[in-house]
Amino acid sequence: MRSFDVVIVGGGSAGAALAARLAAPGDRSVALVEAGPADTEERVLDVRRWWDLIGSDLDLDYGIEPQARGNAAIRHSRARVLGGCSSHNSCIAFPTPGPDLERWVEQGATGWDPATLRPAIDRVLGTVPLQLAAPDSPLIDAVLEACAAAGLPTVDFATWDLTPGAGRFRLNVQGTTRQSSSVAYLHPLDELPENLELLLEAPVSEIVLGQGRAVGVRTAGGVVRAEQEVVLCAGAIDSPRLLQLSGVGPAEHLRSVGIEPVVDLPGVGAHLLDHPEGVVNYAASRPIEPTLQSWDVGVFADSSGTGGPDLMLHVGSEVFDLHTAGHGYPTADSGVAFTPNVAHARSEGTVRLRSADPGVKPSIDFAYFTDPDGYDERVMVDGVELAREIAAQAPLADWLDRELSPGAGVTARQELSEYVRRTANTVYHPAGTCRMGRPDDRRTVVDPQLRVLGIEGLRVADASVFPSMTTVNPNLTCMAIGERAAELLRA
Numbered sequence: 417m418r419s420f421d422v423v424i425v426g427g428g429s430a431g432a433a434l435a436a437r438l439a440a441p442g443d444r445s446v447a448l449v450e451a452g453p454a455d456t457e458e459r460v461l462d463v464r465r466w467w468d469l470i471g472s473d474l475d476l477d478y479g480i481e482p483q484a485r486g487n488a489a490i491r492h493s494r495a496r497v498l499g500g501c502s503s504h505n506s507c508i509a510f511p512t513p514g515p516d517l518e519r520w521v522e523q524g525a526t527g528w529d530p531a532t533l534r535p536a537i538d539r540v541l542g543t544v545p546l547q548l549a550a551p552d553s554p555l556i557d558a559v560l561e562a563c564a565a566a567g568l569p570t571v572d573f574a575t576w577d578l579t580p581g582a583g584r585f586r587l588n589v590q591g592t593t594r595q596s597s598s599v600a601y602l603h604p605l606d607e608l609p610e611n612l613e614l615l616l617e618a619p620v621s622e623i624v625l626g627q628g629r630a631v632g633v634r635t636a637g638g639v640v641r642a643e644q645e646v647v648l649c650a651g652a653i654d655s656p657r658l659l660q661l662s663g664v665g666p667a668e669h670l671r672s673v674g675i676e677p678v679v680d681l682p683g684v685g686a687h688l689l690d691h692p693e694g695v696v697n698y699a700a701s702r703p704i705e706p707t708l709q710s711w712d713v714g715v716f717a718d719s720s721g722t723g724g725p726d727l728m729l730h731v732g733s734e735v736f737d738l739h740t741a742g743h744g745y746p747t748a749d750s751g752v753a754f755t756p757n758v759a760h761a762r763s764e765g766t767v768r769l770r771s772a773d774p775g776v777k778p779s780i781d782f783a784y785f786t787d788p789d790g791y792d793e794r795v796m797v798d799g800v801e802l803a804r805e806i807a808a809q810a811p812l813a814d815w816l817d818r819e820l821s822p823g824a825g826v827t828a829r830q831e832l833s834e835y836v837r838r839t840a841n842t843v844y845h846p847a848g849t850c851r852m853g854r855p856d857d858r859r860t861v862v863d864p865q866l867r868v869l870g871i872e873g874l875r876v877a878d879a880s881v882f883p884s885m886t887t888v889n890p891n892l893t894c895m896a897i898g899e900r901a902a903e904l905l906r907a
């Protein structure tokens with residue numbers, strides 16, 4: 417049996433940052449136990465190949481339950497490699513907006529206010545190099561001019577204060593090499609500090625609990641013992657899965673799959689959030705130069721008139737026909753895609769076990785577009801209409817030949833809703849399943865120090881602790897959670 421002071425499960429966006437920061441002073445031994453291999457292959461490091469990793473041997477590739485109102489064909493990519501999803505994502509990089517953190521505080525995450533989290537965010541920005549997307553692309557210039565003509569002024573995301581507008585993304589990339597949490601915090605892997613050990617290809621099947629305390633984790637190679645703490649950084653699907661496999665979760669559900677509950681925590685695996693995404697595709701009227709990872713512009717709009725953005729669109733210099741081609745919509749080799757997403761979607765889903773066998777994939781139900789007031793559906797349809805409005809503006813209109821999907825003849829909101837829900841994808845941002853909040857709130861799983869309620873020596877630090885979804889792409893926020901977790905463990 418190996419023994420360390422702190423055992424971190426999952427070397428993804430948050431876990432790699434946490435491991436590096438916790439080990440840096442050299443005063444405690446840290447094991448980073450990662451299900452997947454090292455991230456040293458070119459197909460992982462070269463951001464231009466990010467889409468090739470989807471559904472590959474490095475992807476846990478989770479299916480979802482049948483959806484009453486959404487697209488059940490969505491596959492949820494979850495990377496099984498050092499760096500986690502930051503090793504196969506598209507590297508769009510946003511620090512956490514202040515208003516999102518203020519909302520977290522309102523929801524019980526005391527101590528996660530913008531001022532307190534600022535040092536952690538600054539350390540992420542000081543560690544992870546960023547570069548501007550497609551600085552010389554005439555198509556992207558045309559997209560931004562069209563957005564401005566549609567009333568969405570060009571903003572610089574480096575100094576942006578969350579007002580409606582459109583801008584070139586910043587990417588956590590240097591040249592063509594992704595700056596994942598692993599690359600930025602851990603590489604070179606053969607020069608890690610002596611007190612930080614990487615245990616790779618070591619999927620954890622259970623947290624070992626003894627007398628109300630986490631004392632280690634079980635892998636195929638045996639138990640890895642934690643003298644001080646276990647920290648789950650396995651992501652928004654696998655952290656709640658591991659808790660439930662270990663008897664921490666909704667008691668009735670655990671019994672239904674033959675697991676004796678240790679702590680009845682109803683919030684574990686509940687409150688599954690995402691950014692649901694639709695698409696409006698156009699064929700190009702002229703050749704389009706490929707860009708690094710094809711998605712270079714973000715558009716943020718205020719569809720509810722509340723002052724802040726509640727609708728985001730990614731603009732891609734390609735046709736995104738993943739879920740439209742199969743439904744018979746035409747496609748093209750060259751084009752432009754607008755993918756609206758609901759920034760603060762209100763539908764909430766679940767991550768549950770199908771079996772007590774850790775080898776069986778979980779039951780994941782996003783319950784897309786099921787919020788009772790139809791808010792998610794309304795924002796999504798607004799997004800389709802906004803995409804069309806932008807596409808109709810000069811000079812972008814000259815780049816576009818015709819609308820491929822849903823097709824210019826589809827205009828009624830009800831028809832647009834049916835199209836966009838049937839062909840929806842995800843922005844791959846699951847979160848919220850081990851929600852951070854007030855200890856007296858039944859939905860809370862971790863307190864603001866990230867400690868799992870009811871068990872000593874066990875924390876969660878990854879996207880699953882989000883009290884609510886960020887307006888923006890969440891990867892740097894996950895790294896900041898890793899940074900913050902290191903502060904909290906040291907305290």
Ligand SMILES: Cc1cc2nc3c(=O)[nH]c(=O)nc-3n(C[C@H](O)[C@H](O)[C@H](O)COP(=O)(O)OP(=O)(O)OC[C@H]3O[C@@H](n4cnc5c(N)ncnc54)[C@H](O)[C@@H]3O)c2cc1C
Binds near residue numbers: 450494499507877888
């Ligand atoms: C295809 C795709 C594109 C995306 N694009 C962007 C983008 O451009 N910008 C952005 O901001 N966000 C993007 N995201 C989202 C972002 O990458 C994630 O929100 C973020 O990486 C989540 O970080 P995390 O630390 O919660 O989990 P992860 O980074 O997923 O880390 C979890 C780690 O735990 C490991 N693990 C899981 N189970 C076990 C186990 N049982 N034992 C041991 N280890 C385990 C996994 O192998 C993984 O390394 C994208 C995601 C995907 C999938």
